[in-house]
Amino acid sequence: MxxxxxxxxxxxxxxxxxxxxxxxxxxxxxxxxxxxxxxxxxxxxxxxxxxxxxxxxxxxxxxxxxxxxxxxxxxxxxxxxxxxxxxxxxxxxxxxxxxxxxxxxxxxxxxxxxxxxxxxxxxxxxxxxxxxxxxxxxxxxxxxxxxxxxxxxxxxxxxxxxxxxxxxxxxxxxxxxxxxxxxxxxxxxxxxxxxxxxxxxxxxxxxxxxxxxxxxxxxxxxxxxxxxxxxxxxxxxxxxxxxxxxxxxxxxxxxxxxxxxxxxxxxxxxxxxxxxxxxxxxxxxxxxHMGLRGRVVDETTRGSLSANVGVSQPAGVRGTTADASRGGYFFKPMAPGLEYVFVVQPYDPADAGVPYEAITLNVTLGLGSTEDVMRGAGLQGLTVERLLLAVRSNPTTRKL
Structure with a gap:
């Protein structure tokens, strides 16, 4: 501690x-x-x-x-x-x-x-x-x-x-x-x-x-x-x-x-x-802990990348960003019982000319209901963790 x-x-x-x-x-x-x-x-x-x-x-x-x-x-x-x-x-x-x-x-x-x-x-x-x-x-x-x-x-x-x-x-x-x-x-x-x-x-x-x-x-x-x-x-x-x-x-x-x-x-x-x-x-x-916790790194070098992390579903939900200076880390809070679709667009802030494929994630929390949030106890079911390996290529969408 x-x-x-x-x-x-x-x-x-x-x-x-x-x-x-x-x-x-x-x-x-x-x-x-x-x-x-x-x-x-x-x-x-x-x-x-x-x-x-x-x-x-x-x-x-x-x-x-x-x-x-x-x-x-x-x-x-x-x-x-x-x-x-x-x-x-x-x-x-x-x-x-x-x-x-x-x-x-x-x-x-x-x-x-x-x-x-x-x-x-x-x-x-x-x-x-x-x-x-x-x-x-x-x-x-x-x-x-x-x-x-x-x-x-x-x-x-x-x-x-x-x-x-x-x-x-x-x-x-x-x-x-x-x-x-x-x-x-x-x-x-x-x-x-x-x-x-x-x-x-x-x-x-x-x-x-x-x-x-x-x-x-x-x-x-x-x-x-x-x-x-x-x-x-x-x-x-x-x-x-x-x-x-x-x-x-x-x-x-x-x-x-x-x-x-x-x-x-x-x-x-x-x-x-x-x-x-x-x-x-x-x-x-x-x-x-409640949400998607991830890191974005280059698939080959394992170097940390930045990324724009958009949310296409549920509609209207605000996205977030991954920060290369923080190890490529990002966190996006999520609600239980909803499927979230994330579209992650990696980039290297030190070399913006290198293109990376977009990565699509479909994520649902382990918690089943709002009651689990309000009355629950402990960390189980709160978090989805992902290590995202960014591929250098022309921009396309790759589903995980």
Whole structure:
């Protein structure tokens, strides 16, 4: 097991620490890297309990206590790199203040990156009010007052960390409500309440529902949410969120988990909060494996290649890319019970003039139903792994 710290600095010079636990070795004979998951807590400094949850998770994983008592934890740690950032906003935590030391809401700060498919709202529109003086577009109003700034040091640090390590799945944790929120957080520049499904459906919805299913508070009789989960834009739109930045910039899925109704609960509440979330956290990390994991290499040289990985079935599902600099690795989340048809077009980024045949894959997960995702346990049936041997020739389609 690996555990070490990586440090960057907040506005006021406090360290933002990442703890890395789990396996750092190849998980298969095909040279595939282990699956990876990243947790990010305390983005809002006054939402403190999720920070304590992640500190306990880091201690349990690095110290071996979780794996020692449960074969599911042991299997997870043997096959997964887990990166834990307990506090993204240490300055805000120090003062129990929501925003960072520059009074910027970090979860509304990512719109300035240019990674979104829409521009920031015009300020005149964002600040427009109705006859009662209420914002016409509350999400745009919130961005204008709290997110409209250059990318803050904390956002720079965490976005760079995510970009460098490219988690297969991630989650950022909050307090103030009790629900599993899945992307997208906003549909357009105004961020009005609307439902706008991603091109990865139904996977994001299933991931959120699986977390909620393992958390009794989220699916209890008092919940107003279906399956304890919601799409952010249809509930509480946020412009410039880290969840949406991850979806657009990294082409990866991230959930926003609201884990405690009280933002700063007393220490006496923390053991119960851990008990309510620990199995849900385990299940969500297991689901970082759910999909097609592959490598693309040259058939002759075994050198790593890049590739465009398209999805022709189900219709409308977003593709992904394989990266030669990461060993030709790619990961595409999949839903159970559906046949996926992938069309992989390899290329050598160091020699774009060399043509490769396209490779077609027909893939179905071993899991049979959404119930297996939501109520299941362990890694069995979650993953399909493929080593793709790219043949140099004129472009044709080759079926495996």
């Amino acid at each position: 690996l555990a070490f710290l990586q440090k960057v600095v907040s506005v006021q010079g406090r360290q933002i620490v990442a703890v890395v636990a789990g396996s750092d070795s190849n998980s298969s004979g095909d040279g595939l890297p282990p699956s990876s998951f990243t947790w990010i807590g305390n983005m809002h400094g006054d939402e403190t309990a999720n920070r304590e949850l992640l500190l306990r998770l880091a201690d349990g994983m690095c110290g071996g206590a979780l794996a020692a008592g449960d074969p599911r934890w042991r299997a997870l740690q043997d096959s997964t790199v887990v990166r834990i950032i307990p506090s993204m906003n240490p300055d805000g935590f120090a003062t129990r203040r929501r925003n960072n030391a520059n009074n910027i809401d970090l979860n509304r700060n990512f719109l300035v990156t240019g990674a979104f498919p829409y521009p920031p709202p015009q300020l005149a529109v964002a600040l427009s009010q109705d006859q009662r003086g209420q914002p016409l577009h509350p999400a745009a109003w919130g961005w204008a007052y709290e997110g409209n700034s250059s990318l803050q040091p904390e956002a720079v640090a965490v976005s760079a960390y995510l970009s460098a390590h490219m988690p297969d799945l991630s989650a950022n944790l909050h307090g103030g409500s009790l629900v599993a929120n899945y992307p997208l957080d906003a549909c357009d520049s105004l961020g009005d309440v609307a439902y706008c499904p991603t091109a990865d459906e139904p996977v994001p919805r299933l991931l959120a529902a699986a977390y909620a299913a393992a958390n009794p508070g989220m699916t209890g009789s008092g919940s107003s949410f279906v399956n304890g989960s919601t799409q952010g834009a249809a509930w509480y739109p946020v412009l410039g969120s880290m969840q949406d930045w991850t979806y657009y910039a990294l082409q990866r899925l991230q959930l926003t988990l609201e884990l405690h109704s009280a933002k700063d609960p007393p220490p006496s509440a923390l053991p119960g909060l851990w008990d309510a979330n620990v199995r849900a956290m385990l299940r969500l990390m297991e689901l970082a």
